[in-house]
Every structure is written in structure tokens, then in C-alpha cells.
Amino acid sequence: MADSTNEQSSFWTQANALLRKNLIFQKRNMKTNIRLVLFPLVLCLLLVLIQVLVNTQLDKPSNRCGCICVDTGKGPCEKKCGIEYSTLEQASSCPIPHPPEWLPLLQVPSPQFRAVRTDFTSYGDLPGDSCRKTGSCPVTTLVTGNNQTFGQTVAGNMFSRPLNIDSSDLLYSLADNALGSETDTRFTNFLDTAFLSNVPIDILQPQCSSNSQISVTIQLGATALEKDIRCAQGLQLWRNSSSEINSELYKGYLKGNPESKINEILAAYDFVNSKDNLFNVTIWYNSTYRSDTGNQPLNLIRVARSINLASNAYLQSLLGPTAEMLFEFVKEMPKPETKLRLDFSSLLGPLFFTWVIVQLFPVVLISLVYEKEHKLRIMMKMHGLGDGPYWMISYAYFLAISSIYMLCFVLFGSAVGLNFFRLNDYSIQFVFYFLYINLQICLAFLVADWFSSVKTATVVGYMMVFGTGLLGGFLFQFFLEDSSFSKAGVIAMELFPGFSLYRGLYEFSQYAFNGNYMGTGGMEWKDLNDSNNGMREVLIILAVEWLVVFGVAYYADQVVSSGTNPLSFLRKKQKNLQSSFRKPSLRRQGSKVFVQMEKLDVDQEREKVEQLLLESSTSHSIICNNLKKIYPSRDGNPEKFAVRELSLALPQGECFGMLGPNGAGKTSFINMMIGLIKPSSGTAYVQGLDIRTDMDRIYTSMGVCPQHDLLWETLTGREHLLFYGRLKNLKGAALTQAVEESLKSVNLFHGGVADRKAGKYSGGMKRRLSVAISLIGDPKVVYMDEPSTGLDPASRNMLWNVVKRAKQNRAIILTTHSMEEAEHLCDRLGIFVDGSLQCVGNPKELKGRYGGSYVFTMTTSPTHEEEVENLVNQLSPNATKVYQISGTQKFELPKNDIRIADVFEAVGNAKSRFTVQAWGLADTTLEDVFIKVAKGSQADSTLS
Structure with missing residues (x-):
């Protein structure tokens, strides 16, 4: 077959x-974009x-430092x-x-969590669990x-001092004891x-008496604090090695056991190689x-007392009590x-x-x-836009919009002074936002395949917006702050992209809030190594999901655009298995019936195609060879042919009309x-290119x-014609000239119509523009x-002239329900019924082949109907009555049986015998041929 002479547009031409x-x-859409960016x-x-209003409420006199007026x-x-x-x-x-x-x-453990004997702690020197009650x-x-x-000597000195409180020097006497x-x-x-x-404050003693609680008053400025001080027995237990201590501490760890098995230890001391002249x-x-708002340990201030107890006990072991x-x-x-301030933006930032x-x-x-609902993607693809350029430009287009949006978001937040943006490292924010917007774009491409309506997509899209925020703020954050919830569970929830976004924003807000409170900075790259910082896991999840979802x-x-099933390879295998159990006689029988239905002209067209396929070159633009399409059975329905x-073969310069119900x-x-x-099965060749393998070139x-x-x-x-012209590899002056000629040919050039938005075109103008698009390049x-659907007679006639001029150097396949349009434009016609071509030929041949009769109509009074019928039978014994009602009768008269002059003579004689109200003799129209072929083919199909 001959190769196409049209040069295919390059990847970059399509992308441009x-x-x-x-x-x-x-x-x-600039106004929409401005509203989007300003949000x-x-x-x-x-x-x-809100921050100003909150700070104003917090800065009330009741929250400021107290003042009094002193009389001097x-x-x-x-x-x-x-x-x-x-x-x-x-x-x-x-x-x-x-x-x-x-x-x-x-830092003393609560009484209900203090160490006792349990099934996982076998040391007999621990007390029984009855003391917890x-x-x-x-x-x-x-x-x-x-x-x-x-x-043991040094440890025994830690809590050995007897309780002796001096009210004259209360703080000093209390500090001399081990308080907790x-x-x-x-x-x-x-x-x-x-x-x-x-x-109450606990005071650790070797033994506690029955009445071991006292109350003291501690003066703090103008405020007197009443405190209860109770005795708590201090118990020192020896372990043979530090590994035993590690095991016991681990088993009794507060967050490592169910609440009923917590066994907390106050502290553990390993004196290693200490002796009288060495303290280690x-x-x-x-x-x-x-803290509730961060991950910093808060009890370091109470570690100093534990160190002092050990040091003081060692000193007393050397020098005495x-x-x-x-x-x-x-x-x-x-x-x-300081002023009381609340970083409101950091608290509400994640939501x-x-x-x-x-x-x-x-x-x-x-x-x-x-683009999917209005079939614009399909239209672009049919005019030469490949999947590669479409994905690259569309993805880059949405990425640019998203990046500008996020840049404005961060700049606006920083400009108005929100610590959420100002305190956290901008490079971490950039990486986080960049990964997420890429993942979000990929998700949009994926989810778009599920929708065919913009309204439905809009509703679902904004439901996801608000649902993601609410689920993150009122569900996911609860698990983040629940120390008993496993880290693996949190990571599993973060696989949902919305929760990954929320976790990242949550980490930014926590670091910004704590940094503002403590006067330090926010999140830096080194903070990602903190085991309690979830940002590193979030970045990894976003990066991996980006690639996978893409x-x-x-x-x-590709599956949706090709119309195939994503599991088509499994369906094909299943179909092959089913076909092995199918009775072969049914297939052969169906083929036999089909052959019987074929007409001579269809056989000649098939032979013509077979001959053309044997030639090395041909002037035919389209050659269809045994093209078949079967839709598989669904929901219990049989296969659809x-x-x-x-x-079918179409030479260059021919307009082929397809008619059919x-x-x-x-x-x-x-x-x-x-x-x-x-x-x-089968295939077709367009300009010598196979539709199964070379559609991108076609x-x-x-x-x-x-x-x-x-x-x-x-x-x-x-702009429509410029876009489609570029897809057809037109450039520069050639593109401009082709666009102007196309606009003039469909009468859209003058009066500023060409530069008016297509949304303001009338239906006829849109139709003419669609025809111009199909002919550009x-x-x-x-x-x-059906190119003339919805056009007024004048516009339709003008469009017909455009198509007539266009068919001179190209092949055109035209479908229509207008017999007038088919007869006016088409060089040949084919009538389709039930998936098969019933006849093919030019309009005159079809009317001659299927319309070999005249239609005779006569209207009289009902009493003369029989006389009219006798008149027709005299003209042609083979006449057939096709219509009768209230004196009006219609007959088909074979052309071979009558002469027109005989009909006029017979009607003249009849008028002398009875009143003839109206009569007529008409030749067969193309519409009659279409109806006759369609009815006959459907009847044959029903019988078969």
C-alpha cells in the first residue's frame, strides 16, 4: 500500500x-484565576x-501583671x-x-503505678499488689x-534523715529532705x-507512721500556698547487674504495657566501680x-535532685551523717x-x-x-494530538498554576506575619508543598476517569475538600496526639493523601507554635531526624505515592481513551475458553445466512477491495477489508454485531454517503x-496506513x-482554527493563510465574527466552524x-457548496438522515441495516435498481373505490395497493408494465364516468429506496 504524503507534526509542534x-x-479565565489566588x-x-481579636481579649487587665497603689x-x-x-x-x-x-x-510515680510483684516481674523483694488498693x-x-x-551503704543514706520541719525556716528544713x-x-x-x-507533696522516708501527713503554708509573694506533705516509704533494692535493671525498667515502662501492668521505678543507680576514693x-x-503541645521532655528539672541524693549519700558514707x-x-x-499571646494561626493552621x-x-x-464531558480531548486526539504532548503540557500547565497558587499562599502568609510560615524553614515547606501538589494533580487525572459530568465532579471534588479537612482535624489529629496509638497505624492512615497533607501541616504548626512560645525557630532539616517528627515519613509517602499514582x-x-477493559487480557482468555465449548454449527449457520443476504453490488465492492489490496499502489484513500465490530455480551444479553x-473502497475526490436507521x-x-x-477483526487502510497500528500517523x-x-x-x-492548524503541522504564513481561507469559506471571516468567542455563536455558526475545523490543514x-443538522436553508446550501469544493482532492465519508443532502453531495451511497452494507451505488443507480415502479394516487368518493381499483388493474395486472383511506388510494405500478401516456388516457376516461377529486403519478424517490431496503433487510434478518 502507498504511504501517506502528509508530514506528521512533531512532539514539540503538538506540545506548542x-x-x-x-x-x-x-x-x-483571568477573573477566575484572580479569585483563586486571592483566596x-x-x-x-x-x-x-482573629489573631488580633484574640490578643485583644487576652490583653485584658485581669491577665496583665498585678498592680497596687502604695501610699508614700x-x-x-x-x-x-x-x-x-x-x-x-x-x-x-x-x-x-x-x-x-x-x-x-x-519525679515520683503515682501510687497506683508504683512497682509491685507481677506475673512478669518475679523479684520477691518487691511488695505485693495489695498496697495499690x-x-x-x-x-x-x-x-x-x-x-x-x-x-547498698550509699543507697541506704539517701532517705535516712528523720522528718524534722522547722516552721521558722520552713523552706530550708523541707529542702533538707527528699521531696517528690x-x-x-x-x-x-x-x-x-x-x-x-x-x-500532696511526698517526702521519702525509710518507714512511715500511721499519721504521716502534715500541712504547711508556703508564702509566695502576696499569695499563701497551703500544701499537704505526706510520707512515702522509700525502698532501695539491689540488682546484680545493669542488664537486670534494664529488663525490669523496660517491663514496667509506662507506655509499654496495659495500664494494669505498669510498674514504675523512681530511679536506678549503677555505682559501677565506685569505692571510698572513687565515685562513679x-x-x-x-x-x-x-508536654501536650510538643515533644520536649519536661522533667529534666527534677533530675538534679536525684543526682544530689546520690552525691550527698556518698559524702555521708565517707564523713558521717x-x-x-x-x-x-x-x-x-x-x-x-511579657504579654499573653496565642499563636492562633499555628493552632488552626492544619485545618x-x-x-x-x-x-x-x-x-x-x-x-x-x-474536556471529557464536551469530548474536547477526543476531538484534539482525532486531529493529531498525541498522548505524550497532551500529558506533558496538561501536567506542566496544572503544575504551574498550582505552584503559583502555593507561592502566593506562602508569600501572603509570611507578609501578614503568620508564624506558621515565617518560623519554619522555607526549603522544607517548598519540598513538602511541591510533592503534595504533584500528587494532587496525579490524583485529579486518575479520578477524572471516573466522571463524565462536570456537575458531579464539582460536587464530589468540594466534598473531598471539606471532608479531608474535617476528618483530619477531628479524627486523624486525635490519633496523632494519642500516645497509645501505634506509629504504624498513623503511617497507615497517612497513605491517604489528605492525611499526609494534614500531618505535614500539623508538624509545621507544632514547631511554629513551640518556636514562638519558646523564642526559638521552627522546623529545620535537622529536626527530621527526631523520632517524634513525622515529616520525614510524610515526605517519603508523598514521593512514592506521586510516582505510583502517576x-x-x-x-x-490509556484504557479509557482506547475503550478497552483494564483486565482485557483476562477477558480475552476467558472468551477463548468459552469459545472452545461453543457449537461450531451455529457460527457456520449464521455465516450462511449472512452470505445469502448480500447483494450483487456489495459482492462487487468486496471483489474490488480484494483486487486493490493486491496492488502495490492505489489512488484510493480509504480501503476497508472485512471490517467487523462485535460488542461482547453483557448482563445476560447476547453479543451485538x-x-x-x-x-468498502473510496477513491480520492469521492464523497460517500452512509444511510441507515x-x-x-x-x-x-x-x-x-x-x-x-x-x-x-479485519482492518482498514487510510492513505495506505493501517488503522490498527498507525492511527497516530493517520x-x-x-x-x-x-x-x-x-x-x-x-x-x-x-483561535480554534489556529490550534487545529498547528496540530496539522501548519506554521507561519501558511497557517495564517489556511485559517483565513477556512473562515472565508464558511462565511465566518467578515464583521468580526472570526474573533468572537465561540460560546456566543449561533447554532449555525458553530456548525460551520466545526466543518471548517475538519477541513483545516x-x-x-x-x-x-450529519454536518448540516440544525442549519437554516440558506446556511445549509452554503455548507453544501463548501463540501462540494472540498471533495475535489480528498475522500469524504458523510452520514446523514437527509435524503436531499445525500443526493446533493454524495457521489455514492451505502445503506446500512443491522451492521451490514445492503447496497452501494450512486443515487441514480439505487433509484433505478430499487425503485422500478411508479406511485399512482387517486382520490374519489368512497362509492367509486372499486372502479378506481379496476382502472389500475387494467393499466397493470401486477399493480400493488399500498394505501387506502376514505376514498384515497395509492398503488405501485411496475415501470415495465405501463406507459405514462396510457395512464393519462385512462384517467381522462375515468373522469367522464365519475368524479375524480385528485390524482397523481410520481417516480420513486431516494427516501422510498431507503425505506424499501431497510424494511426488506430487517424482515430478512428477522426470518433468519
Whole structure:
């Protein structure tokens, strides 16, 4: 077969055409883009406004440092402010040049969690679990070392001092004892929670008496604190090695067991190789007490007391009980006056900013579904746009829009002073947002294959926007902050992209909030190594999912665009297995009936095709060879034969008209020829190229005018033709000239019509533009599906003239239900019924072959109907009555039986005998031929 002479447009030519079209489309939607970009700014300003309102409420006098008016005796009173004049609520904002002194404390386990004998702890020196019911369990410390005698001696001095409280010097006498509390500490120690809570302070003693609780009053500035101090027995137990201590501490770990099996130890001391002249000790302490808003350990301030106990006990073992290493108090660093502030944006950032970012998803999704719903993607593909350029430009187009959106989002947030953006490292933010928007675009491409309606996609898209934020804020965050929930479970939930986004924003907000509170920075790259920072896992998940979803989305797009089943290889195998059990006689019988239905002209067309396939070159633009399309059985229905072994040859310069009732197979035939569906068997050659393997090259020399106008509402007629002209490899002056000629040919050039948006065109103007698009670029083969539908007579006549001129150097296949249009435009006609070609030939041949009769009509009074029937029988014994009602009768008279002059003579004689109201003699029309062939073929099909 001959090769196509049309030069195929290159990858970059197609990409350039699509890019130019997208830029114009984007320019026309500038208002929508501005509203989209301004949305983050509005939200950031809203957060700033809320921040100001919150700070205004927090900055009330009741929250400021307390003040009093002191009478100096020299006139007006003097205003003095300070922590000593403040309530506990006001104290946090006061300047503290001299922070209060707090007694050094130990972090003592709660009574219900103190170590006892259990099924997993076999040490007999631990108390029984009955003490937990009375709250009298001792506070246990573990001791080990190379020298057991030395270690036990030193440990025995830790809690040996008898309780002796001197009310005249209360703090000093209390500090001389081993005090502890089960309350958590804070970031700062200006106000120690142990002295502000209702929980008593424990004082560790070797033994406790029955009445071992006292109350003391501790003066803090102008505030008197009433505290209960209770005795807690201190128990030192020896272990043979540090590995035993490790095992026991691990088994009793607070977060490693169900609550009923928690066995907490106060501390553990390994004196290693210590002796009288050498002091070397390792101390274990529980560092899992952490803040609610961060991951920093908060009990480090209570470790100092544990160190002092060991040091003081060693000193007393050397010098006696009177020797003492005093540890009177701990105090915070001085601080200036501060205002109570709440970083509102960081607290609400994960929820609000999730909505901001995810709203890009429906924007991309709607754009993709719009092209799918209006079949614009198919239209571009049929005019030569390959999948590679489409994916590259579309992906880059959406990535550019998303990147600009995210850049504005971060810039706006930073400009208005939101710590969420300012404190966290911008490079981490860039990587995180870049990965997510890429994943989001891939998800939109994938999800777009599930929708065929923009309205449905819009509803579902925005439901996903709000649903993702709400599920993240009120479900996923609960699991993030639940220490008992496994890390693996959190990672599994983060596989949902919306939760990955929320986790990343949550980490940014936590670091920004803590950084603002502590006066430090936000998240940096080194923080990703923190085991409690989930950002590293999120970045890995986003990167992997990006690649996976991209591959799946591309595969799904290929499946949808080709119209095949994603598991077609399994279906094909199943079909082969089923065919092996099918009775062969049924197939042969069906083939026999089909052969009997074929007509002589169809056989001649088949022989012509077979002869052309043997030639090395041919002038025929289209050759169809036994083309067949069978739709598989579904829902219990049998297989559907849409096209039955069609053979057809169209030379260059011919317009071939396809006629047939609805469901005859015309659309399936056209869809196979333009590459939308694959033939079940057989093939067709377009300009010598096989439709099964060379559709990408065929598109370059093919034009399509679909039944419905597939146009962009915001592009002008000229811009449509420029885009499709570039796809057909037209460039420069040749492109401009081709566009102007096309516009003139369909009367869309003058009066500014060419530069008017297609959305404002009338139906006829859109139809003419669609025809012009199908002819741009001088395609050698054009398919027109009912091109004159909806046109007024003048526009239709003009369009017919365009098609007549266009067919001179190309082959055109035209489908229509208008017999007038078929007879006016088509050189040959083919009538399709039930998937097969029933007849083929020019209009005169078909009318001569299937219309060999005249139609005689006469209207008289009902009493003369019999006389009329006798008259007709005299003219032709083979006449057939086809219609009769109220005196009007219609007959078909074979042309071979009568002469027209005889008919006029017989009617003249009849008028002399009875009244003839009306009569007529007409030749067969093309419409009569169509109806006759269709009815006859359907009747034969029913009998078969």
C-alpha cells in the first residue's frame, strides 16, 4: 500500500499548539484565576484579624501583671506592679527579675503505678499488689554496681534523715529532705505545678507512721500556698547487674504495657566501680513526661535532685551523717514583662490550610472532566494530538498554576506575619508543598476517569475538600496526639493523601507554635531526624505515592481513551475458553445466512477491495477489508454485531454517503475509522496506513466534523482554527493563510465574527466552524457526521457548496438522515441495516435498481373505490395497493408494465364516468429506496 504524503507534526509542534491554546484559555479565565489566588490572602487576613481579636481579649487587665497603689505619704499614691501584687492568673505576664525559689523535687510515680510483684516481674523483694488498693506502695529505687556492700551503704543514706520541719525556716528544713511529686512540670519553672496542684507533696522516708501527713503554708509573694506533705516509704533494692535493671525498667515502662501492668521505678543507680576514693555513678530516670503541645521532655528539672541524693549519700558514707551537700532550691532564669499571646494561626493552621491547598484538587478535576464531558480531548486526539504532548503540557500547565497558587499562599502568609510560615524553614515547606501538589494533580487525572459530568465532579471534588479537612482535624489529629496509638497505624492512615497533607501541616504548626512560645525557630532539616517528627515519613509517602499514582493514572487514561477493559487480557482468555465449548454449527449457520443476504453490488465492492489490496499502489484513500465490530455480551444479553465484515473502497475526490436507521452501525464504523474503538477483526487502510497500528500517523491526514459541536466556549473561531492548524503541522504564513481561507469559506471571516468567542455563536455558526475545523490543514480523509443538522436553508446550501469544493482532492465519508443532502453531495451511497452494507451505488443507480415502479394516487368518493381499483388493474395486472383511506388510494405500478401516456388516457376516461377529486403519478424517490431496503433487510434478518 502507498504511504501517506502528509508530514506528521512533531512532539514539540503538538506540545506548542496545546500550550498556546491553554495560555489563551487561561487568559480568558483571568477573573477566575484572580479569585483563586486571592483566596489564600483573604484567609490569611482573616486569621490575622482573629489573631488580633484574640490578643485583644487576652490583653485584658485581669491577665496583665498585678498592680497596687502604695501610699508614700507624699501626695498621690505610687503605682507599683509585680508578681508580688498579682494573682496566679496574672503572674505569668509579670517581669520576674528575681524568680521565686522552689524546693528541689523528685519525679515520683503515682501510687497506683508504683512497682509491685507481677506475673512478669518475679523479684520477691518487691511488695505485693495489695498496697495499690490502699495507696501505700513504696517508692522503689534500684541499685547495682561492682561492690554490693558499698552500693547498698550509699543507697541506704539517701532517705535516712528523720522528718524534722522547722516552721521558722520552713523552706530550708523541707529542702533538707527528699521531696517528690507525681505532677508534671512545665516549660518554665516560675510556678512549680507541684505547689499549685491539689496533689500532696511526698517526702521519702525509710518507714512511715500511721499519721504521716502534715500541712504547711508556703508564702509566695502576696499569695499563701497551703500544701499537704505526706510520707512515702522509700525502698532501695539491689540488682546484680545493669542488664537486670534494664529488663525490669523496660517491663514496667509506662507506655509499654496495659495500664494494669505498669510498674514504675523512681530511679536506678549503677555505682559501677565506685569505692571510698572513687565515685562513679550512672542514673536512670524516666524521660517520657512530655508536654501536650510538643515533644520536649519536661522533667529534666527534677533530675538534679536525684543526682544530689546520690552525691550527698556518698559524702555521708565517707564523713558521717553530719556531712551534708546542701541543695536548698531551684529557680528559673529572670524574665522581662511579657504579654499573653496565642499563636492562633499555628493552632488552626492544619485545618484551614488543608482546605486552602486541597481546593486546587476540584479546580484541576473540573478542567479535566470538562474536556471529557464536551469530548474536547477526543476531538484534539482525532486531529493529531498525541498522548505524550497532551500529558506533558496538561501536567506542566496544572503544575504551574498550582505552584503559583502555593507561592502566593506562602508569600501572603509570611507578609501578614503568620508564624506558621515565617518560623519554619522555607526549603522544607517548598519540598513538602511541591510533592503534595504533584500528587494532587496525579490524583485529579486518575479520578477524572471516573466522571463524565462536570456537575458531579464539582460536587464530589468540594466534598473531598471539606471532608479531608474535617476528618483530619477531628479524627486523624486525635490519633496523632494519642500516645497509645501505634506509629504504624498513623503511617497507615497517612497513605491517604489528605492525611499526609494534614500531618505535614500539623508538624509545621507544632514547631511554629513551640518556636514562638519558646523564642526559638521552627522546623529545620535537622529536626527530621527526631523520632517524634513525622515529616520525614510524610515526605517519603508523598514521593512514592506521586510516582505510583502517576503510573496508574496514565495507564487508566490509556484504557479509557482506547475503550478497552483494564483486565482485557483476562477477558480475552476467558472468551477463548468459552469459545472452545461453543457449537461450531451455529457460527457456520449464521455465516450462511449472512452470505445469502448480500447483494450483487456489495459482492462487487468486496471483489474490488480484494483486487486493490493486491496492488502495490492505489489512488484510493480509504480501503476497508472485512471490517467487523462485535460488542461482547453483557448482563445476560447476547453479543451485538455492530459492523459485519464491511468491505468498502473510496477513491480520492469521492464523497460517500452512509444511510441507515438508528442503530444500524454507522457510528461504530466511524468510531473505528477515527481510532476511538478497535475493530474485532479485519482492518482498514487510510492513505495506505493501517488503522490498527498507525492511527497516530493517520490523524495527521484526517479531519472530523462530529455530530455535535465540540468547541471551547471561551476561544474564538480564529483561535480554534489556529490550534487545529498547528496540530496539522501548519506554521507561519501558511497557517495564517489556511485559517483565513477556512473562515472565508464558511462565511465566518467578515464583521468580526472570526474573533468572537465561540460560546456566543449561533447554532449555525458553530456548525460551520466545526466543518471548517475538519477541513483545516488539507486532510486527505474527512469524516462528517450529519454536518448540516440544525442549519437554516440558506446556511445549509452554503455548507453544501463548501463540501462540494472540498471533495475535489480528498475522500469524504458523510452520514446523514437527509435524503436531499445525500443526493446533493454524495457521489455514492451505502445503506446500512443491522451492521451490514445492503447496497452501494450512486443515487441514480439505487433509484433505478430499487425503485422500478411508479406511485399512482387517486382520490374519489368512497362509492367509486372499486372502479378506481379496476382502472389500475387494467393499466397493470401486477399493480400493488399500498394505501387506502376514505376514498384515497395509492398503488405501485411496475415501470415495465405501463406507459405514462396510457395512464393519462385512462384517467381522462375515468373522469367522464365519475368524479375524480385528485390524482397523481410520481417516480420513486431516494427516501422510498431507503425505506424499501431497510424494511426488506430487517424482515430478512428477522426470518433468519
